[in-house]
Amino acid sequence: MTTTTSNVTTRSPLVSAHANGWRGGLGNLMRKEFGQWWTTRLWWIQVLIWVVMLNGITTVIMLDSSGMTPQALFDEAVQTFLLVAAMAIGIGVVLTTQGSIVGEKELGTAAWVMSKPASRASFILAKLAAHVVGFAITALLIPAIVFAVEARLLMEVPLSYGPFAIALSVLALGVLFYVALTLALGAAFKSRGPVAGIGIALILVGQFFKGMLPLSIVVATPWLLGDVASSFVIDVQPDFNRLTPILATSVGALLLVALAIWRFHREEF
DSSP states (O other): OHHHHHHHHHHSOOOOOOOOGGGTTHHHHHHHHHHHHHSSTHHHHHHHHHIIIIIHHHHHHHHOOTTOOHHHHHHHHHHHHHHHHHHHHHHHHHHHHTHHHHHHHHHTHHHHHHTSSOOHHHHHHHHHHHHHHHHIIIIIIHHHHHHHHHHHHHOSSOOOHHHHHHHHHHHHHHHHHHHHHHHHHHHHOSSHHHHHHHHHHHHHHHHHHTTTSOHHHHTTSGGGHHHHHHHHHHTOOOSSOTHHHHHHHHHHHHHHHHHHHHHHHTOOO
């Protein structure tokens, strides 16, 4: 335990904090979590992965029109970027954050942090904020900027930046949901297997079976966020109310954050 404490102190030094209640230690924990994103290799590795994956696919589509009209090419490129992003980023979130809580419980660093003037709500909220911002920038915003530049250079139909920004906001909501889901699973389980397995299974079920399930069920999940996002950019009204999955996902994310905090309060350290 002494070695673990020394390693944590060396890697992410904390400073004296005096906040009480649910915000106890929040500033320190935020600095620690954001530092693990932006003072290590994590951020540029994530940028490299997502630019290669998302922009690589859409670049191929833009360069190989296959006789399509400019509008059809534009629609396909936009839908591919947003639909692939909605699914792939969700999987990336689960794989990257699966050990965020479980790993700290295994190493004993969670117990060490809880021995300091830090609340358990702050422990969860700091991780939530750092991962949501980290993925929103590296996996969504930067590839989106690259996509906008490519669209301007390679496609005849102009990209409307207002609707595109709305689409990115919809996908950012999906990032929030899957980070909250992974943290809730991490608070509930003691190993990475169930966290990754349940999270990825939920995403894949939506990807491959949402067309077979009743729309009244699917519309209350984050599975349709990619469709909602693309509908804003290509200006096509889907056969469901776009507001429903947005509201349902927002409520689901809030419930998952509350569940993660509640479950982490029950941990004995």
